[in-house]
Amino acid sequence: MRNCQVRLNMNYEIYIEGSSPVRVLSNVIDEIYQKEEYTIVSKWNGAIPEDIMMKILIYGYMNDSFSSRKIEQLCKRDIHFMWLLDGFGAPDHSTISRFRQKMGEQIERVFYTVVKYLLNMKEISGENLFIDGTKIEANANRYTFVWKKAISKNEQKLRTKLPEILDEINYAYGVRFPENTGVSEMISTLSSLMIKFGIERVYGKGHHKSSYQN
Incomplete structure (x- = not known):
């Protein structure tokens, strides 16, 4: 057949x-x-x-x-x-x-x-x-x-990493955020500093991201 x-x-x-x-x-x-x-x-x-x-x-x-x-x-x-x-x-x-x-x-x-x-x-x-x-x-x-996987996998990492990143930015650029600073305000401030210091925003794997963008 x-x-x-x-x-x-x-x-x-x-x-x-x-x-x-x-x-x-x-x-x-x-x-x-x-x-x-x-x-x-x-x-x-x-x-x-x-x-x-x-x-x-x-x-x-x-x-x-x-x-x-x-x-x-x-x-x-x-x-x-x-x-x-x-x-x-x-x-x-x-x-x-x-x-x-x-x-x-x-x-x-x-x-x-x-x-x-x-x-x-x-x-x-x-x-x-x-x-x-x-x-x-x-x-x-x-x-x-x-994106459940992204949330469950990265939320705790982000919470742990954030203070370290902010300390690094404060040390390098003298920027300190009060404890009650909102996320939107942080993003706005960091975006302004990226423009001020000529830091380019990059995307994707294989590109080194600055502390501001991290």
Whole structure:
């Protein structure tokens, strides 16, 4: 008996509502990549285009899925990820991992730009937005980006590290924050000092961050 393979040519478009979060995300990333700053020569040379890889990765984060293997499974089984792939086959976990390693800085830039777009579109509320990307809660629960792993893993480390960083800044630049200083005020002060001393903000792995940015 010959091996037979049945291939279904499904039109996923009809299953994705017009106001669906995945459609909004896709449109936002399309608009981002149309901008000149994102059309420079890409470091990514995989079979699946960079913008599509970006969509499935960020949509995975939106749905509390961070591991490469989990995102691979979703690309094979979840209709929303299949729709995002736009006809391309599901990437394996090694491809997803390689994309993250190679495109870390670009992923961070696109993610923050997506957040800004959604804020401007009133799709998410800034009231519950943590700028470090650990948590984003949305109006009417339409979106919930909860980076639980980042919160549980790093919260205690940040609490332990903060006094040390502030002492280092005080020693180097003579800046001291009162005990009741709010986070927003600290960020504003440190941003001003970065401008004053000509310290450039950097993103992604492989870049040394100053004490101000840490």
